[in-house]
Amino acid sequence: WQIQAIKTIIHQMDPEARIILFGSRADDAKRGGDIDLLILSQELTPRHKRALRLALYEKLGEQKIDLLIASDTASPLVRIALAEGVSL
Template sequence: MRLTPEQVAIIKQTTDEIFGDDVSVKLFGSRLDDHVRGGDIDLLVESPSLIENKMDRMLTLTARLQLRLGDQPIDILVVDPRTPLNPVHRHAMQTAITL
């Protein structure tokens, strides 16, 4: 995994601030491969309960992470019980690791 312990802590803390501590945040995509360079940070936020204002929270998380981690590309998927799952969601859920 190509995130430092400090980056992981920032991602977890910031996600908890915005979504609460009942969600899980996971990393998927190219940052899982230690042999690849570059790439964006792909995050999957999963909630067992419905998330109100999901899009606003996702945008807030993206902005805060860019401020705290530096200006780098961050992609975030947010899944709650009413999210219609598409192939990208399914792939992320199958390959992601919990931070």
């Protein structure tokens, strides 16, 4: 249910956004940890981060959520998240 909630919240702001779960939660062998999300979007910018985080907290409860919002794959961190993450 958490994955569907994440997708719904982000796609309400940008239906075309690509969502990648990376970090410890992307590995089924490693449970727990914070939720690391890469959002690839032409519409959303880092300015949307606060609103997204608030909406996610309201739906998922108090969990540590790290959001990385990017419009391209120029950043090494974005490329690592894409390589190691799971598309939602």
